[in-house]
Amino acid sequence: MKSIKDICFMVQARTQSTRVPNKMLKPFGGSNLFEIAVQKILDSKIIPKDNFYLSVMDDELIEIAKKYKVNYFIRSEESTQEPVTLPKVLEWHDKLPFKYYVNINACNPILKIETIDNFVQQFINNNCRGQFGVFEKKTFLFNNEGKMINRFFGDDKYLATLETKFVETCYEAAHSLYAGTMEDIGKEIYMGTFKERHNPEFFIMDEIECFDIDWPWQFEVAEKLYNINNK
Numbered sequence: 001m002k003s004i005k006d007i008c009f010m011v012q013a014r015t016q017s018t019r020v021p022n023k024m025l026k027p028f029g030g031s032n033l034f035e036i037a038v039q040k041i042l043d044s045k046i047i048p049k050d051n052f053y054l055s056v057m058d059d060e061l062i063e064i065a066k067k068y069k070v071n072y073f074i075r076s077e078e079s080t081q082e083p084v085t086l087p088k089v090l091e092w093h094d095k096l097p098f099k100y101y102v103n104i105n106a107c108n109p110i111l112k113i114e115t116i117d118n119f120v121q122q123f124i125n126n127n128c129r130g131q132f133g134v135f136e137k138k139t140f141l142f143n144n145e146g147k148m149i150n151r152f153f154g155d156d157k158y159l160a161t162l163e164t165k166f167v168e169t170c171y172e173a174a175h176s177l178y179a180g181t182m183e184d185i186g187k188e189i190y191m192g193t194f195k196e197r198h199n200p201e202f203f204i205m206d207e208i209e210c211f212d213i214d215w216p217w218q219f220e221v222a223e224k225l226y227n228i229n230n231k
Contacts, residue, residue, distance in 0.1 A: 002124045008098035008182075009047050009120075011037050012055035012090075013106050014080060020219050024106065025060055029226045033213070034061060036226075037106035038068050040113045046120060055092055086188045093185035101185075103178040107213040109226045111176055119203050123179045130184065130191030130200030133177035135207040138169045171202060174210035 013034055017023040024034040031039075041052050054065045054072040057080075065072035073092045080089075087093060093101070102120060105111075123131045140162055141149040152159050154166025180191040180200065192200030213219050 002100060004046065004048065004120070004124060005051070006099040007051060007120070007124075007179075008092075008096050008101045009041060009052045010055055010092070010101055010103050011041065011053075011106050012075070012103065013037075013061055014056070014075075015058045015060060016080070019215055020213065023213065023219065026219070028109065028219070028223050029230065033106050033109055035064055035068075036109050037104065038064065038070060040111070040116070041104065042068065042070075043113050044117055044120075046117050051098070053092070053096065055090075086190055087186055090185050093182045096182075098182060100181055101179065105176045105212065108176040108210060109213075109222055110211050110229060111209045115205060115209055116177065119177045119179070119205075122201070122203055126201050128192070128198050128201040130180035130189075131177075131203055132179075132191050132200045133174035133205050133210070134171040134202045135174055135205050135210050136169050137172050138164050138167060140164070140167055141170055171204070174205050175212045176205070176210050177203065 011034075013024050015022055015024055020026070025032045029036070038054070041047055042049065050071070052070055054061065054070055055075050056062055056065060056072055057075045057077065062072060062074070073096065075091060078088060079091050090101075090103075100123075102123065104116060119131070119133060143149055150168040150170050152167055154163060158166050178191055180189070184190070194200070208225070211218070211222050211225065213222050
């Protein structure tokens with residue numbers, strides 16, 4: 001088992017979003033994405049506040065960190081520029097006194113703190129160096145040559161009707177929760193190699209909680225879902 005004292009819990013954010021301008025601070029559900037993420041982590045039943053950090057560089061985000069009395073790491077301008085490398089983007093990996101990290105994406109406002117806590121608990125209890133949030137996709141998947149990627153276990157007559165109950169379950173990246181070792185980041189390994197099973201370990205999530213905001217239409221849909229869930 002890992003010790004939770006050895007884990008850094010990180011939310012990394014900036015205000016220079018190009019697809020959704022000022023995404024982190026734009027009004028959302030009576031608040032904003034950044035503060036929703038901060039308050040969510042502070043509501044955790046297991047995450048120590050002393051282990052919670054915000055990786056930020058903008059004055060507005062630093063002020064929010066101070067408002068909630070949360071640790072913050074001031075990221076460099078270089079960490080946001082091309083060429084992108086893992087050690088550069090996650091430059092805190094060799095500057096903070098922790099063995100492990102859990103990254104939480106602030107662009108998932110529907111993600112529940114109970115899910116985050118369960119992710120952390122699974123990471124603590126398993127022997128893997130990394131862990132990755134995913135959700136199940138039980139459907140037909142094809143490569144760019146039109147060949148089916150996942151296996152079909154039924155009779156061909158069901159294949160002709162695209163009967164999904166006989167198709168192999170696959171997994172899609174949740175883009176919400178990530179965990180691994182600080183040491184591996186320095187080696188440009190994020191969570192695992194993805195070349196063998198359990199490297200990294202999968203944490204299966206509810207697909208709706210993984211709704212990730214990258215575009216304006218997603219921002220609008222996510223806010224409606226968020227308001228429904230928080231009535």
